Amino acid sequence: MKFTRRDFTAGLAVGITAPYVIGSARAQGATIKLGMCAPVTGPAAESGGYAVKGARIALEAVNKAGGILGKQAELIVEDDQTTNPGIVLAFSKLAAESDIVAFLGSIRSTQVHAMAPDVLKLGKPVMIGGTDPNLTHMGNQWLFRFRPNDSYSGRVIADYGFNTLGKKKWAVLHSTDAFGTAGGKALGAALEKLGSPAILDQGYANQSQDFTPVVLAIKQSGADILGSYFTYENDIGIFARQLRQLGVNIPWVGSPSITNITALKLAGPALYGTFGVADYAEESSEASKAFGKAYRDVVKVAPDNQSSWPYDAINVLAAAINKAGSTEPAKIREAILATRKFPGAEGEYNFDQNGDGLHGYNIVKNEKGTIVFDKHIEFTD
Amino acid sequence: MNNPQFLLPNAVMDLVLQLLFTGIGIGAVYALVALGFVLIFRATNVVNFAQGEFSMVAAYLMVVFAVDLGWPYWLSFLLSLAGMALLGAIFNLGVYYPLRHRSFLPVIIATIGASILLANSVLAIYGPQPQVLEGWFETPGIQLGPVYLDSQYLLIIAVTIVMVAFNYWFFEHTMLGKKLQATSQDKEMASLLGISVSTMIMITFIYSAVLGGLAGILVAPVLFVSIQMGSTIALKAFAATIIGGFGDVAGAIIGGLALGIIETFGAAYISVPYKDGFAFLVLVLFLVFRPQGIFGERVAEKA
Structure with missing residues (x-):
């Protein structure tokens, strides 16, 4: 294709006028704007891409069904670089756009902690996927969680290993970031409650290149079951391989990252036979199946929790704004908290007054690389 | 925290051997990357902060050729x-x-810029997904008594030994190697003696990129292929060169191995979460008490 002088002039004209055209559209409030902070770059860029796709699939369906308050909804994504300073910057950019009515934050607890003070200052609802229980228990009324928090995952891991698998000598392995520390603590507390405190509590720093000392510690401890909270897939991959190489084959029940597709690809056979708690399990309900199909049609890979929570967040948020009949933050908040029996991809949403939407987990098993739904464990307290 | 000291002597020995093997393996990777740092530093007096990205780019090339194209x-x-x-x-x-006549600072900044460009180019072309690269051997490793020897780490250690021997022979016993040494010692004098300094520097960059690439390809089956793989290794390799004595080839090797062993044993016997801390603690101790490193001399003059 040739680039002529006329093309150039036309391009220039469009380029110069575009801001005004877009600006006037904004002034008319033609769309309802939702902001999203997601890792476009950095260690979680891959899963960040899935998250944005999940949100977009939901948004498209919402728009097809009439949009939000009769207007089409629009998603504005800012790169959080998978870092804490990154998400603070991304959120401040989005927050500066005063016509954005609500936001999607991060699946990483440590990032949600980083942005939380700004969320409180702004006073608009932010949907999150971070599972550190503290996030909804620290007096920040604008955070709404679309995944079950770690006090549940810890209880489910302990319950499954102790009652279903019948194992009593636990090694607990966790990342030392906010997510991993909170998860490790929750699992430890649940085990203590069952009268079987962990015999090894081992932390590790993210992006480790070698896990030999950790594997040897597990081996020496004489544990007969391993519970884990890993943050990054690379770390799971390296650990899983070294665990098998050094001959440790005890049952292993892991936090959701153990079932995500990047981890499955990297670790391969080293993760066969492991169990994981999964907030999203495709076979667990009709809504989960429906999301799975929609996602496969668009993205061509199996869906996972990285994409299911933003999908649910957009759906619940759209329904809540429609029910509230207003984009006023306090009214949206009330409507989200009043959400009951909402069938989402992750499960049935029944919001409590803390802002937690889900209260249970699925247990899944890795059968030669395929994730198979095993059972759902729900808590009412 | 688990304290293996309380175990029987035999079990302790097994543990020590396993940790030693891992430490040497990971240390050999640092050593290979550190070697690239040192060679460029000697030839140009500049630290090349894109050295880690060389490893990453080579690993991605491997994925393109061996995995994607088969x-x-x-x-x-x-x-x-x-x-x-x-x-x-x-x-x-x-x-x-283009910056060779300027002070070292603009060149260092240019290498940092180049490293960002390389990382983001790979991200743009290949996407953020970490990739899997199979190792050289079919067998993942050998069980030698109580110690498991990962075949890829064995290969890494072997290649490092070969590269050390090759470097010695190349720099001490070939004319090209001696010309390179002369260039790194005194560019003006070298060019007076009829050595083409710009050719020598060109050869140094090519050789360092290949060395960095070699490290990347070797370590890829262990650490997976990701955009970040280069920077994490390079940081440790950089520390290794300082510990060894900046500008010293033997120092880079010893520094790399020492770092690998120290952090592995530190993790096993003191604290796993502070594993990376040990490497940098050693670095700080060296900077305070022996800034010229183990083998170094007159670093103050160069810096």
Whole structure:
């Protein structure tokens, strides 16, 4: 294709006028704007891409069904670089756009902690996927969680290993970031409650290149079951391989990252036979199946929790704004908290007054690389 | 925290051997990358902060040739190294050569810029997904008594030994090596003696890029292929060069191995979460008490 002088002039004209055209559209409030902070770059860029796709699939369906308050909804994504300073910057950019009515934050607890003070200052609802229980228990009324928090995952891991698998000598392995520390603590507390405190509590720093000392510690401890909270897939991959190489084959029940597709690809056979708690399990309900199909049609890979929570967040948020009949933050908040029996991809949403939407987990098993739904464990307290 | 000291002597010995093997393996990776740092530093007095990205780019080239195109492993290996030689040449012409008459600072900043460019180019072309690269051998490893020897780590250690021997022979016993040494010691004098300094620096960049690439290809089956793989290794390798004595080839090797062993044992016997801390604690101790490193001399004058 040739680039002529006329093309150039036309391009220039469009380029110069575009801001005004877009600006006037904004002034008319033609769309309802939702902001999203997601890792476009950095260690979680891959899963960040899935998250944005999940949100977009939901948004498209919402728009097809009439949009939000009769207007089409629009998603504005800012790169959080998978870092804490990154998400603070991304959120401040989005927050500066005063016509954005609500936001999607991060699946990483440590990032949600980083942005939380700004969320409180702004006073608009932010949907999150971070599972550190503290996030909804620290007096920040604008955070709404679309995944079950770690006090549940810890209880489910302990319950499954102790009652279903019948194992009593636990090694607990966790990342030392906010997510991993909170998860490790929750699992430890649940085990203590069952009268079987962990015999090894081992932390590790993210992006480790070698896990030999950790594997040897597990081996020496004489544990007969391993519970884990890993943050990054690379770390799971390296650990899983070294665990098998050094001959440790005890049952292993892991936090959701153990079932995500990047981890499955990297670790391969080293993760066969492991169990994981999964907030999203495709076979667990009709809504989960429906999301799975929609996602496969668009993205061509199996869906996972990285994409299911933003999908649910957009759906619940759209329904809540429609029910509230207003984009006023306090009214949206009330409507989200009043959400009951909402069938989402992750499960049935029944919001409590803390802002937690889900209260249970699925247990899944890795059968030669395929994730198979095993059972759902729900808590009412 | 688990304290293996309380175990029986035999079990302690097994543990120590296993940790030692891992420490040497990971240390050998640091040593290979550190070698690239040292060679460029000696030739140009500049620290090349894109050295880690050389490893990352080579690993991605391997993925393209061996995984995506399905070509034989040895052919992909040679092509990747050839690609690295080309990258080294382009890097010299684009990053170092235009700034060669300036002080070292603009060059260092240019290498940092180049490292960001390389990382983001790979991200743009290949996407953020970490990739899997199979190891050279079918067997993942050997069980030798109580110690498990990962075959890829064995290969890494072997290659490091070979590279150390090769470097010694090359720099001490070949004319080209001696010319390179002369250039690194005194550019003006070297050019008076009829040595083409710019050719020597070109060769240095090509060789360093290939060395960095070699490290990347070797470590990829262990750490997976990701955009970040280069920077994490390079940081440790950089520490290794300082510990060894900046500008010293033997120092880079010893520094790398020492770092690998120290952090592995530190993790096992003191604290796993502070594993990376040990490497940098050692670095700080060296900077305070022996800034010239183990083998170094007159670093203050160069810096």
